Amino acid sequence: MLFQNACGLDLSKDQENVPVSIHGDFNQADYPAFQYSPGNVQGPGCDVDPGELTLPGCSCLSQSCSAEGCCCLKTRGRAYDAAGLLLDGRHLTDGACCAPPVFECNALCACAEACANRPVGGGLRLRLEVFPTGKRGWGVRAPGRPIRRGEFVCEYAGEVIGREEAGRRQRSQGPGDNNYIIAVREHAGRGSVTETFVDPARVGNVGRFLNHSCRPNLAMVPVRVHSALPRLALFARRDIGADEELTFDYAGGGGRAGDASRGSRAFIEASRTDGLQRKACYCGAQNCSGFLPLDTSVLANSDGALC
Numbered sequence: 001m002l003f004q005n006a007c008g009l010d011l012s013k014d015q016e017n018v019p020v021s022i023h024g025d026f027n028q029a030d031y032p033a034f035q036y037s038p039g040n041v042q043g044p045g046c047d048v049d050p051g052e053l054t055l056p057g058c059s060c061l062s063q064s065c066s067a068e069g070c071c072c073l074k075t076r077g078r079a080y081d082a083a084g085l086l087l088d089g090r091h092l093t094d095g096a097c098c099a100p101p102v103f104e105c106n107a108l109c110a111c112a113e114a115c116a117n118r119p120v121g122g123g124l125r126l127r128l129e130v131f132p133t134g135k136r137g138w139g140v141r142a143p144g145r146p147i148r149r150g151e152f153v154c155e156y157a158g159e160v161i162g163r164e165e166a167g168r169r170q171r172s173q174g175p176g177d178n179n180y181i182i183a184v185r186e187h188a189g190r191g192s193v194t195e196t197f198v199d200p201a202r203v204g205n206v207g208r209f210l211n212h213s214c215r216p217n218l219a220m221v222p223v224r225v226h227s228a229l230p231r232l233a234l235f236a237r238r239d240i241g242a243d244e245e246l247t248f249d250y251a252g253g254g255g256r257a258g259d260a261s262r263g264s265r266a267f268i269e270a271s272r273t274d275g276l277q278r279k280a281c282y283c284g285a286q287n288c289s290g291f292l293p294l295d296t297s298v299l300a301n302s303d304g305a306l307c
Helices: 071-076 163-171
Strands: 003-005 008-010 129-132 138-141 152-155 158-161 182-187 193-204 218-224 231-236 245-248 267-271
Touching: 138 245, 158 163, 163 193, 182 218, 218 245
Parallel strands: none
Antiparallel strands: 003 008, 129 138, 152 231, 158 193, 182 193, 182 267, 218 231
C-alpha cells in the first residue's frame, strides 16, 4: 500500500526528506510491488553492511568545511563547490574515465549537516515525481523545478548483492522481465577492479523508475560517504529544465571505454539492461542506438565463458 500525507500520495512512505509524488490517475494494479528504501540495504552475497560507519570523520566545527582545515578534504580531495555542486566536470562528461573518486563528510564528522561536502549523505532534496511515459513505462521528473549542472538528484539505491547472486537473478528472468541490476566497476590501476552490484527490484528508491537515454541528462557517480562501499549517486550532466524527464545511460556513458592503467585515478563502468534479449530503445535521441544496452558479463564464469 502507498502512503498518503498532506501532499497526496508519497511513494517513499515519508522516508525521504521530501515526498516522492505520482502524477495523474493512479491504479494500484499498474504499480510494481517493491519495498521503498531511501538507501542501500545488504543483500545476498554482500558481506558489508551499507549503513556501517567505517570511514573516519573530521573535527570541523563550522557550517561548511574548508580545504585549509578539514582532514576529509585534505586527504580525499574536494569534490563540490560552496553550493554543493559537483566540482570536477569530468564526472559529468564522457571524460568520467579520468575523474578522481568522490568522498563526502559523514556521520562521524563534526561539521553541520548543511556542509557543502554532504549532498549525497544529506539525502533526497529535490521533489521528484513518477509519471507514465507510454512506451517507456514509468519515468521521473522534477515538476516545476529546474536543476543545475552538477546538482545531486537522487541515488540509485537497492539491495547490494554479490556477483553470483546478480548472475542467478539475471538467469531466472524471462524475456519480458525487467532487470534493474546495475553493475558498477571501478578501475584504479592495472588489475585493480572494485565491483558493486545494486538491484532495486525488490527493495529500492525512486531511482528504479529512471529511464535510459542514449543522450542522458544525468550521470552516475560512485560516492563514498560512511564506508568504502559506494553509493550510486546521480548528478545533472547539464542544466535541466523544469518538468524535463530525468534519464541516465544504462551502459554508463563514456565510462565504458576503459583504460585500466591510469594510475590512482578511477574510471567507472556501469551497466543495466532490461532482460537478456535486445529490447527496443524509445529514448528519441538523435544518436539513439535503437536498442537498450545489453551486458551479459554478470553471467560469465571467471574464464569469461557464459554460464
